[in-house]
Amino acid sequence: MSESIQSTYGVAQDDGLLATKDLKKYFPVKGGILNRKVGDVKAVDGVSLAIEEGKTLGLVGESGCGKSTLGKTIMRLHDPTDGNIYFDGEDISDAGKSRMRKIRRNMQIIFQDPASSLNPRMSVAELIQEPMKTLTDWSKEERRDRTLELISEVGLQEGHLQRAPHEFSGGQQQRVAIARALSVNPKLIVADEPTSALDVSVQAKILNLLSDLQDTYDLTFLFISHDLSVIKHICDDVAVMYLGKLAEVASTEEIFDDPKHPYTKALMSAVPDASAESMTDRILLEGDVPSPENPPSGCRFHTRCQEYIGEICETDEPQFTEPSAGRYCSCHHYSGST
Amino acid sequence: MVLRRLSRNWFAVFGAVVAVTLVLTAIFAPVIAPYGPTEADYxxxxxxxxxxxxxxTDNLGRDIFSRVVFGSRYTVFLGIVIVGIQMAIGVLLGLIAGYYGGWTESIIMRLVDISLSIPGIVLALAIAGILGGGIESLIIAVSLVGWRGFTRLVRGDVKSIMEEEYIDAAESAGVGDIRIMTRYILPxxxxxxxxxxSLTIPTVILWSAALSFLGMGVQPPRPEWGAIISIGRSQLAxxxxxxxxxxxxxxxxxxGFNALGDGLRDALDPKQE
Amino acid sequence: MTDNILTVEDLKVDFHTEEGTVHALDGISFEVGYDEVLGVIGESGCGKSVTVLSVMGLLQSPPADIVDGTIEYKGTDLLSISDTELNEIRGDQISMVYQDPMTSLNPVLTIGHQVMEPLLRHTNMSKAAARQKGIDMLESCGLADADRLMDEYPHELSGGMRQRVVIAMALVTEPDLLIADEPTTALDVTIQAQIMELLKSLQEEFGMSVVFISHDLGVISEISDRIAVMYAGRVVESATMRNIFTNPLHPYTRKLSESIPSLDSTVDRLPTIEGQVPSLYNPPTGCRFASRCPEHLGEECEMVDPRLKRIEENAAHKVACHLYTDVSEASPPWDVEEGDAQAVTNKATQGDKYE
Known part of the structure; x- marks a missing residue:
């Protein structure tokens, strides 16, 4: 059990390398003739978590649960609606452009689809050097040397440098994106579904590369994915997200051995596994994920929950509790003193 | 790649031939034309x-062929200058409107909407009339009418490019606004x-000729095509x-230019790549 | 081969592009039995989608060009019949479910219109009867309130519901053969689980044959009786589902399943396949996996095309690899999870003994 998890519930400013406290990101919904705001999509609705330096926190959930928005808000690509983001003990939730530029040297992001995250009109060399140009005061030679070093670290060749991104396969493009994120020696990397657009055999290579780089550079990862098997492979701790809120947080080992939240259980049971023989005790969720514009009252999962207790699930929002040491779960099953 | 695709479309090839011929004619007008453009032979x-x-020949005995050949110089000059000005204004405003959004965008786009509510040729005529005719007022009038198309186009493009993840990537690399606009969005x-x-050039050529024909642009005896037509109008029968x-x-x-533009659009269509 | 509903024999498809000719399918053969689910697995660009489009007669030509081969459906070669005859079969006896439910439904037509369409085209059913049948089918696909749904438009539904509608459309004529091209790839895992359960129960209910295309070994294992593994335009191995998982013979099959992280085991590093899929513009001679193969035998692999062949008498396990030139050598040269190589051979013949 890592320190980061123990402090998740009452996150403090200097917990781990990155911490968020009650972070919210709403997107306005406009409508009507006057294009007035008619509501909010509560993409991230009060998330507190912390990642200890050198660790990998997996953020898992289905599409629309807000996990990518959370990643981008932490990167300050979106401005948070409410709450705090602490990076290295510093509150960056309302940092201005010039302050963010200094901070971005230490936090970088890798996106899901390398084909769209690389500017098609730039060469590989320009792409990799872009963060160094804007975020460091390195000389041309230093940037060049660093580029060559990175190229070999991520498994590309020097001859690739002058080519355009579309000349590469998806796996190679993702290597370019990784090299770019690494170029300024950041401490934290937000990896937003970095292998979802890739074939499985390529995925394995990229996952191995990320682990190697984590060892070399002592990197901290926020690893966002919908794929539980990938999460299990690469993460130290796991946070499960549902409709803008965290459902459960625990170490990888514990959460996979003994999932507590009914949603976590259903999610795990839904993963098709070639080696699993019988599917008889599979939990099948009813219906679809409700809209984050108008989330269900009380526990957001109650409309699909297979362990629904009663009215309390519909009326009261469950608090994040610690059903066993170091494990956090927001479910009325554990709200008493279980 | 683009050229190869273009060359497969005969209509576009025709357009390219017209464009090249026009430019060559303008450059070599003195060599091609048998007489001077204003040389009268009574x-x-x-x-x-x-x-x-x-x-x-016309009523002063000037050789129409030579006048048309020399007239191509006006066509090319006006085409390049006016489209250039339109593009500069339009692209800049479009970039700013699309990138910054909010009030800036509202103001620029309302300006576009308002000017679009007046028929272009009427607006151009009014401007040229106020400025008093002549080649300068022609350039100003047509330029001021045409930029808005570029603004609309570029703003729309910027909006969709801003949705691309590489803009987020640039932002997290700390890239500044100007550089994002010039290195990420514009290319x-x-x-x-x-x-x-290439689709605006023919419009500009047509409007320049029209204004000159109506006496608001290039003035006779200069051999602008519209101006020549204007002279011949009374004796058309x-x-x-x-x-x-x-x-x-x-x-x-x-x-020709329309054909070229259409061909380019097909050849540059990213969906075919 | 009268016991097969679909037999594809030596199918070769080229694509003529500006950059040259892509040999997308290079002599693939497979068959689907009655009431059988064949899973076709492979990574992007291996030709699995081209295969199903060929079967459906939906390849655009040009650029596509079916160079060789036959596609026999119940004894009729689909490649040699006229378009009208093909249209009679397609959409009635053979139907298809596509990957993306967003784009496979027409946004301007009601659900009812789209579900009834195949019935009105292929049968003499009255409109009222077709509507009833459509409602029944939507209900079988787990859509509550089907009567009201018939008058709604696709955008009013969620992704999971849309895919149910797409499946109902495909099944409304009670086809004998359903082709499902990555039907759950665009969906979330919990919705994917629902759709897979639905497909499984409908397959049992209607007793139809299914060709199920996927890149996801886990998904495909849930539904398939037999699996064909494709690589770079060829079928490299085909066997019963259990044999593919417990006794994969082709080095590619084995490497592929190893490279997927598993929920049951923990490894520090994932085994990977070196190199990249060869270009199909100018594919290498011999085995297409040769340059990446950990079991590379030598010149033979680069020079001689391995044919897809049975490794044992009567066994349904076929592989295209030079490791298995001799019938007696039906065990792979690597360690098998439990027992010795002999046990593996027995498994291959006796099916589910490994449990």
Missing amino acids: NSIREAPSLDHPFG NSMSSIIVYT EQWWVSTFPGLAIMVTVI
Whole structure:
């Protein structure tokens, strides 16, 4: 059990390398003739978590649960609606452009689809050097040397440098994106579904590369994915997200051995596994994920929950509790003193 | 790649041939034209087309063919200058509107909407009229009317490019606004700007000729095509050739550039890549 | 081969592009039995989608060009019949479910219109009867309130519901053969689980044959009786589902399943396949996996095309690899999870003994 998890519930400013406290990101919904705001999509609705330096926190959930928005808000690509983001003990939730530029040297992001995250009109060399140009005061030679070093670290060749991104396969493009994120020696990397657009055999290579780089550079990862098997492979701790809120947080080992939240259980049971023989005790969720514009009252999962207790699930929002040491779960099953 | 695709479309090839011919004619006008553009020959007034004067002569005995050849210089010059000005204004405003959004965008786009509510040629005529005619007022008038198309186009492009993840990536790399606009957005919007430009050229040529025809642009005796037509207009029944040949020149040029623009649009279509 | 509903024999498809000719399918053969689910697995660009489009007669030509081969459906070669005859079969006896439910439904037509369409085209059913049948089918696909749904438009539904509608459309004529091209790839895992359960129960209910295309070994294992593994335009191995998982013979099959992280085991590093899929513009001679193969035998692999062949008498396990030139050598040269190589051979013949 890592320190980061123990402090998740009452996150403090200097917990781990990155911490968020009650972070919210709403997107306005406009409508009507006057294009007035008619509501909010509560993409991230009060998330507190912390990642200890050198660790990998997996953020898992289905599409629309807000996990990518959370990643981008932490990167300050979106401005948070409410709450705090602490990076290295510093509150960056309302940092201005010039302050963010200094901070971005230490936090970088890798996106899901390398084909769209690389500017098609730039060469590989320009792409990799872009963060160094804007975020460091390195000389041309230093940037060049660093580029060559990175190229070999991520498994590309020097001859690739002058080519355009579309000349590469998806796996190679993702290597370019990784090299770019690494170029300024950041401490934290937000990896937003970095292998979802890739074939499985390529995925394995990229996952191995990320682990190697984590060892070399002592990197901290926020690893966002919908794929539980990938999460299990690469993460130290796991946070499960549902409709803008965290459902459960625990170490990888514990959460996979003994999932507590009914949603976590259903999610795990839904993963098709070639080696699993019988599917008889599979939990099948009813219906679809409700809209984050108008989330269900009380526990957001109650409309699909297979362990629904009663009215309390519909009326009261469950608090994040610690059903066993170091494990956090927001479910009325554990709200008493279980 | 683009050229290869373009060359497969015969209509676009025709357009390219017209464009190249026009530019070459403008450059080599003194070599091609048998007479000077304003050289009057009182011994051959109002002659019908013949071997000596393939397009005939006008009421002052000027060779229409030579005038049309020299007129191409105005066409090319006005086309390049006016489209250049339109593009500069339009692209800049479009970039700013699309990138910054909010109030900036509202103001710029309302400006576009308002000016679009007045028919272009009427607006151009009014501006040229206020400025008092002549080649400068023609350039200003047509430029001020045409930029708004570029603004709309570029703003739309910027909006969709801003949705691309590489803009987020640039932002997290700390890239500043100006550099994002010039290195990320503009290059990715270039192909649609090129296509729109080649489709704007014929409009500009047509409008320049129209304003000159109406006496608000290039003034006679300068051999601008619209101005030549204007001279021949009153004798259209007797000396049809005076207005017909410059008219044909305008028609072929406009069709040619439209064909080229259409061809470019097909060839640059990213969906085919 | 009368016991097969679909037999594809030596199918070769080229694509003529500006950059040259892509040999997308290079002599693939497979068959689907009655009431059988064949899973086709492979990574992007291996030709699995081209295969199903060929079967459906939906390849655009040009650029596509079916160079060789036959596609026999119940004894009729689909490649040699006229378009009208093909249209009679397609959409009635053979139907298809596509990957993306967003784009496979027409946004301007009601659900009812789209579900009834195949019935009105292929049968003499009255409109009222077709509507009833459509409602029944939507209900079978787990859509509550089907009567009201018939008058709604696709955008009013969620992704999971849309895919149910797409499946109902495909099944409304009660086809004998359903082709499902990555039907759950665009969906979330919990919705994917629902759709897979639905497909499984409908397959049992209607007793139809299914060709199920996927890149996801886990998904495909849930539904398939037999699996064909494709690589670079060829079928490299085909066997019963259990044999593919417990006794994969082709080095590619084995490497592929190893490279997927598993929920049951923990490894520090994932085994990977070196190199990249060869270009199909100018594919290498011999085995297409040769340059990446950990079991590379030598020149033979680069020079001689391995044919897809049975490794044992009567066994349904076929592989295209030079490791298995001799019938007696039906065990792979690597360690098998439990027992010795002999046990593996027995498994291959006796099916589910490994449990």
